[in-house]
Amino acid sequence: MAGKKCAKCGVKLLVDTEVDRKYQSGGSVFIGANAGNRALDSLSQRQRDADAAGVSCAVCGKNFCVKCMKTYGRPHPTSGGLACLTCGGQLTQYRG
Numbered sequence: 622m623a624g625k626k627c628a629k630c631g632v633k634l635l636v637d638t639e640v641d642r643k644y645q646s647g648g649s650v651f652i653g654a655n656a657g658n659r660a661l662d663s664l665s666q667r668q669r670d671a672d673a674a675g676v677s678c679a680v681c682g683k684n685f686c687v688k689c690m691k692t693y694g695r696p697h698p699t700s701g702g703l704a705c706l707t708c709g710g711q712l713t714q715y716r717g
Contacts, residue, residue, distance in 0.1 A: 624717070627675070627686040629693065629706055634675035634684055636717045643670065676703075680710025 624633045644667055672688035685706055694703035700711050 625675070625684050627673075627689055628683040629685055629689040632673050632686050632688070634686060634715055634717075635670060635673045636715060637674040640670050640674050675715030676712040677715045678705035678708060678710045679713045681705060681708040683707045684715055685712075 624635075626633055672686060672691075674687050675684050676687070676690060677684050683705060689706065690703050690712075693706055695709075696702075697704040697709070697711055702712060704710065705712060
């Protein structure tokens with residue numbers, strides 16, 4: 622089954638436990654001439670993966686990435702979290 626995509630930007634969504642598992646060791650050790658560049662590439666990839674973690678709307682079922690929610694999200698009137706970008710409903714954790 623193909624992974625679902627963000628309804629706003631189209632990025633392939635990740636389940637937050639996948640991101641946690643991928644980076645559970647804390648960090649990588651880079652040695653050599655390109656160590657700085659590889660370290661920056663690793664941090665950049667980690668941020669892209671964190672931004673691709675998803676949330677789902679409990680009302681309409683649309684899925685969104687964290688980056689779009691941080692950029693376009695509005696407060697939900699009762700939950701205190703962010704509201705769905707499509708219908709304004711309450712968001713839940715993306716389960717894939």
